[in-house]
Amino acid sequence: MTIHFGCTQCGKCCHNLKLPLSLAEAATWLRRGGDIELFCEAIPWPVEPPDTDAQAMHKRRLSFPVLCGALPIRVVVTVVASFDGACPHLQSDGRCGAYELRPRVCRIYPAEVNPFIPLTPASKACPPEAWSADKPVFLAQERLVDADTLEVINASRLAAAHDAPLKQHLCAYLGVSSAALANEGFVIYAFARDVMLEALERVERLERLGGGDAHALPASEWQFVSNRRATVDALASIEAHHAVASSLTEGHVRYMEFFASDL
Numbered sequence: 001m002t003i004h005f006g007c008t009q010c011g012k013c014c015h016n017l018k019l020p021l022s023l024a025e026a027a028t029w030l031r032r033g034g035d036i037e038l039f040c041e042a043i044p045w046p047v048e049p050p051d052t053d054a055q056a057m058h059k060r061r062l063s064f065p066v067l068c069g070a071l072p073i074r075v076v077v078t079v080v081a082s083f084d085g086a087c088p089h090l091q092s093d094g095r096c097g098a099y100e101l102r103p104r105v106c107r108i109y110p111a112e113v114n115p116f117i118p119l120t121p122a123s124k125a126c127p128p129e130a131w132s133a134d135k136p137v138f139l140a141q142e143r144l145v146d147a148d149t150l151e152v153i154n155a156s157r158l159a160a161a162h163d164a165p166l167k168q169h170l171c172a173y174l175g176v177s178s179a180a181l182a183n184e185g186f187v188i189y190a191f192a193r194d195v196m197l198e199a200l201e202r203v204e205r206l207e208r209l210g211g212g213d214a215h216a217l218p219a220s221e222w223q224f225v226s227n228r229r230a231t232v233d234a235l236a237s238i239e240a241h242h243a244v245a246s247s248l249t250e251g252h253v254r255y256m257e258f259f260a261s262d263l
């Protein structure tokens with residue numbers, strides 16, 4: 001399949017977004033007056049999958065291991081700059097006001113970072129004319145053509161793998177220990193800007209001092225959160241720590257559901 005693409009500068013990709021950021025990008029975002037949230041999900045990981053399982057290895061790179069009761073799990077924490085309406089950096093002339101410092105995810109749009117998500121124009125904000133056949137070839141034989149975009153995607157993947165164990169420290173500093181079951185939803189934590197920045201700066205210092213090893217952390221108890229009866233019953237049957245979504249009553253924590261609650 002060949003996909004042509006040329007940006008029309010319509011600016012739609014700078015509105016109503018949830019931008020996944022690296023830890024370094026998140027600190028920059030906060031210092032420039034933005035807000036970020038932590039989207040937490042977790043995968044039961046009772047046994048190590050074989051190295052040949054490419055999807056599992058991908059998830060492994062993005063996650064850190066903890067226990068949930070007696071159940072080994074891997075937690076994926078996505079650091080997200082989310083906003084309704086225009087990005088706080090979008091200028092009235094439609095240009096990015098943070099162009100030199102804009103996150104990688106903005107630099108590669110509309111390409112995908114996740115190697116298991118195919119590029120589908122229909123899922124992107126770009127108008128139909130951006131994909132017309134007179135535009136340059138963007139993707140040929142399932143591969144991106146543009147070397148610069150590929151380089152940024154590679155850097156993004158490396159940063160995600162580098163950040164994964166550090167996120168365990170970030171969560172410990174912030175008291176984050178709940179996650180949705182992967183593909184069911186997210187537990188979302190939103191802290192005040194100064195609290196989040198202080199925690200990120202502690203992680204930066206820890207890394208500078210060479211203490212970025214997750215094993216240096218005190219053990220923390222994680223729990224699954226769900227809004228579905230079948231999930232809660234299954235977790236209870238294997239003595240995994242769990243809570244129902246409606247029990248998240250603290251103001252800075254909420255549950256984003258992918259399925260209607262039956263609890």
Ligand code: SF4
Binds near residue numbers: 014017088095099106
């Ligand atoms: S940082 Fe710049 S490129 Fe990214 S969404 Fe905001 S305005 Fe758009």
Ligand code: SF4
Binds near residue numbers: 012110125
């Ligand atoms: S939505 Fe697509 S076409 Fe419009 S500015 Fe963003 S990248 Fe360009």
